[in-house]
Amino acid sequence: MKKLAIATALCAATAGSAMAQSTTSVTLFGFADAAYVNQTNRVATGAGRAIQSGAWQASRWGIRGSEDLGGGLKTVFDLASTISIDTGSQASSSRMFDRNAYVGLSSADYGTLMIGRQVTTLTEALWVTDPLKANNGATNMNVRYGYLAGPGNPIANTFGSGATLANNSLDRQDNAAKYVYKAGNGLIGMGYYAFGESATGSSSANKSAGLLAGYDGSSLQLRAAYAQFKDPTAAKLDAWTVGGVYKLDALKFKATWSQNKIDGTAATYHEQKTTVGSGGVTYSYTPSLDLTFAYYRGTRGFDNVATDQKAQKFYFVPEYYLSKRTWLYAIADYERFNASGAALDNGTALKAGVRSSMYLAGGISHAF
Numbered sequence: 001m002k003k004l005a006i007a008t009a010l011c012a013a014t015a016g017s018a019m020a021q022s023t024t025s026v027t028l029f030g031f032a033d034a035a036y037v038n039q040t041n042r043v044a045t046g047a048g049r050a051i052q053s054g055a056w057q058a059s060r061w062g063i064r065g066s067e068d069l070g071g072g073l074k075t076v077f078d079l080a081s082t083i084s085i086d087t088g089s090q091a092s093s094s095r096m097f098d099r100n101a102y103v104g105l106s107s108a109d110y111g112t113l114m115i116g117r118q119v120t121t122l123t124e125a126l127w128v129t130d131p132l133k134a135n136n137g138a139t140n141m142n143v144r145y146g147y148l149a150g151p152g153n154p155i156a157n158t159f160g161s162g163a164t165l166a167n168n169s170l171d172r173q174d175n176a177a178k179y180v181y182k183a184g185n186g187l188i189g190m191g192y193y194a195f196g197e198s199a200t201g202s203s204s205a206n207k208s209a210g211l212l213a214g215y216d217g218s219s220l221q222l223r224a225a226y227a228q229f230k231d232p233t234a235a236k237l238d239a240w241t242v243g244g245v246y247k248l249d250a251l252k253f254k255a256t257w258s259q260n261k262i263d264g265t266a267a268t269y270h271e272q273k274t275t276v277g278s279g280g281v282t283y284s285y286t287p288s289l290d291l292t293f294a295y296y297r298g299t300r301g302f303d304n305v306a307t308d309q310k311a312q313k314f315y316f317v318p319e320y321y322l323s324k325r326t327w328l329y330a331i332a333d334y335e336r337f338n339a340s341g342a343a344l345d346n347g348t349a350l351k352a353g354v355r356s357s358m359y360l361a362g363g364i365s366h367a368f
Helices: 002-021 121-129 141-146
Strands: 024-039 050-053 060-070 073-084 101-107 111-119 172-182 187-194 208-216 220-230 236-248 251-263 273-286 289-301 309-321 326-337 356-367
Touching: 111 121, 121 141, 121 187, 121 208, 121 220, 121 236, 121 251, 141 251, 141 273, 141 289, 172 208
Parallel strands: none
Antiparallel strands: 024 050, 024 060, 024 356, 060 073, 073 101, 101 111, 111 172, 172 187, 187 208, 208 220, 220 236, 236 251, 251 273, 273 289, 289 309, 309 326, 326 356
């Protein structure tokens, strides 16, 4: 009994020592972003004039952390929520954490596996290649239609693993397992699968899956991504994007091409197809001042409509950095639509006979 007691004490001491040596870190992070915004040529007088949260990038807060398990292995987690700092409210009424909500294991040699609510491969790709850095999500067509953060009906309410909840978007998927691998030579591979978890027990309803291949070099970044989403009847929405970034001294060039199409019953979806092309350049005029010029062109068509919806957007965005974490910005976006193209925009309806609009914003953003 004495030997057993000694052995037990030694085991407890060893376990305690191992646990004491593990390193755990938890970080509070987020962005606070607010601006004065005005959109011209809208139906209601002054409809676009307001103080808005997240005009440049979404205001949000979250916590993320990791625990070093030894041998190059660690636990990782991330929980984040979008907030409206103009009102102090949570942006989503149906989710406490409407952004990331995952836990996983990360290995220095074998990559990272995460389980929970996560961004898709389309989103991961356009975060890198979009000319506006995937900012100004209210009007940025790569955000709304390239990675489907605001695709509108019928896509938002019927496709993907979160379609049963209000205000659904497809840029993040519930019930997802995602694997990411980054090689030492700059190559990147990624894949995810989101279980639909349908109430009917269907194995194919409302699920989604995607792949990404990429490369990160000293002056060149490339991304290609694909994702497929299904609705409750297993009709498919196929989406893909390709893009690249090239750095040359104080200049950074970006270009993308994205497309998604519903392959479903014509009477329900009318073979809806949306394409978005973009290109732009950011010039670091001084260490404190970046100037971005960007162009976007979007089209959306249906098999029962002869004329496609078309929209063009021309951006000029100066950013002045007061520090590494705080900067001032302005957004000037000239928007041009064909007769039905304003449906590709999320602002209030255009005035009768008007085919153009200006989106103007000036604000401040702080990272913490």
